[in-house]
Amino acid sequence: MRVRRLKRLLLLGPYVIFLAVMLLCIGLFIMICRQNERIEALEEEIDHLTMNQDSLIEKVSSIDSSVDELGSAVGAISNELSLIDISEYEGKGSRANVNTVWPTKVYLTFDDGPSPNTGKILDILNKYGVKGNFFVVGTDNPDLQKMYKRIVDEGHVLCMHSYSHKYNEIYSSVDAFTKDLNKLGSLLNEVTGITPRYYRFPGGSSNSVSSIPIEKFIKVLDERGMKYYDWNIVSGDATNPMLPADRIYENSLADLNEYEEAMILFHDLANKTSTVEALPRIIEAIQSRNIPICPIDDTTMMIQHYTKTN
């Protein structure tokens, strides 16, 4: 029996091995097929991603060209804007109500003269055909007194700024203020034949020097039918040492568009050389915007630091 079984096993052996090998091959074949499928799927995915990348690149380049187009459109608009002549809006009275782009009037005011610089400033103003406003102090120098007359004769506005310009004297009492005012008024009338009607308080109407309320001094002016003006633009020429002309130019123009009427504060003292140097460029810049440079008159806005409603 055992021998027969052994023979059967020996006969079946190769078949079993063959079957096992066949099964192994089939198994391997299935595994290879599956791996191929995966590779194909991955290849497809890579293709898809590549296509997406291409379309993204296309989109980015189209955005780039849109940005370029926008840039040139903005450039074209800027050009158009710079070509618009603001004189179209001049004198219509509505500009300041809607949106004050530039003032309707500019007043150039000069304090603390006369000095040898006053003559130079008058020459510049005359050259450009504009009128200035001179808030003068008192002097007994006959040469400087001639400047009072030049101011009036050449059509500029002679205004008062106290005779002594000494804060501690002028503001010590109403009586002292009045005497100082009368002294300057008499001198100017004697030299020029007119008595100025516009006044600027030394240090401005909001100065903190006077211990007496400023209303008391304003009352003195009111009684004489006089008006006082401060300023809303500071050229910066009061500093010591003097600012260079470039800075005075920049300061004078920097805030111009904030006011319906702009009153710029300058000084025509003897040492204010950079004011004289900056003035032609300042006038040219204002005139290039077609803004009138005006003498103060009774239609001028009340540009005051202190008002009764304060």
Ligand SMILES: [Zn+2]
């Ligand atoms: Zn002054």
